[in-house]
Amino acid sequence: GIQVEQSPPDLILQEGANSTLRCNFSDSVNNLQWFHQNPWGQLINLFYIPSGTKQNGRLSATTVATERYSLLYISSSQTTDSGVYFCAVEEWAAGNKLTFGGGTRVLVKP
């Protein structure tokens, strides 16, 4: 199956700081998503981004499919950005299973 690795595993930010999270994957993909798991455990979909760049408010993401990586940018971080960020790629031949990376745990301090 596809291997998905995320870095860094942990990130502590001061409120207002910017950060970049990275996701590397081992094979070509048709579907890549970024999720935020908030402290209450909910998995919130951030981006569906198999290639290219998208922006949504203070968040943006870029996937370079040919080089097998994706980046999530958080700008002007807020305490509500705390939680775990997951990258997930679809294995269409395995029941459209999403294979998740290990996550980046983000703590934004006021």
Place this chain on the structure above:
Amino acid sequence: NAGVTQTPKFQVLKTGQSMTLQCAQDMNHEYMSWYRQDPGMGLRLIHYSVGAGITDQGEVPNGYNVSRSTTEDFPLRLLSAAPSQTSVYFCASSRRQGEITDTQYFGPGTRLTVL
């Protein structure tokens, strides 16, 4: 619309009991799935369905049954609960274009404890 809903939010069972976790979506999505999330193991696919009347096994199906009698509903049944099934369960749904899904949306989760 409500998106993907799951009930109950929390459940405690005794070993050997059975129960059904409910999942519903109002987006007319063809594809639905169940995952469990365990510390250190990430999210693992239990069962999935590509449409009403069609279900298949994921990577950890033992001890669980599913059915898909309507497009909207995809219940997960625990046949005889075991402590190893203590986990957080997520249901997800998506449009499916050919063999590939679009954005997969997750429900709020059910936290299950088996004593």
